[in-house]
Amino acid sequence: MEEVKADETLDARGLSCPMPVLKTKKAMDNLKSGQILEILSTDPGTRNDLPSWTKRTGNEFMGEKQDEGYIRFY
Numbered sequence: 001m002e003e004v005k006a007d008e009t010l011d012a013r014g015l016s017c018p019m020p021v022l023k024t025k026k027a028m029d030n031l032k033s034g035q036i037l038e039i040l041s042t043d044p045g046t047r048n049d050l051p052s053w054t055k056r057t058g059n060e061f062m063g064e065k066q067d068e069g070y071i072r073f074y
Contacts, residue, residue, distance in 0.1 A: 001063045001064070001065050004036060004038070004062060004063075004074045005036065006036045006037060006038035006074065007031065007035040007036050007037070008027060008030075008031060008035070008036075008037050008038070009037075009038045009039075009040065010023055010024060010027045010037060010038070010039045010040065011040045012024070012039055012040060012041045012043070012046070013040050013041060013042045013070050014042055015041070015042075015043060016043050016045075017043055017045045017046070017049060018049070020039065020041045020043055020046045020049065020050070021046070021049050021050065021053050024037065024039055024050065024053070025053075025057075027039075028059065036062070036074055037074070038072055038073070038074055039072070039073040039074075040070050040071075040072055040073075041070060041071055041073065042069065042070045042071075046071065046073065047064065047071065050073050061073075061074075062074035
């Protein structure tokens with residue numbers, strides 16, 4: 001995945017399902033159309049939950065990047 005410049009970052013590391021998605025929804029409510037949210041998560045379930053949530057809500061899932069000990073989602 002190429003480098004993505006996020007407008008905001010949500011640190012959801014250490015949180016379990018459903019908290020990463022709930023906090024993502026709250027953070028997205030504060031963004032303008034076209035802005036990018038970066039989500040940091042240690043919960044492996046987020047790999048399935050975020051793409052499903054973005055599809056249901058009409059948002060765009062731009063991908064993920066594995067870092068040491070956590071995953072970055074865009």
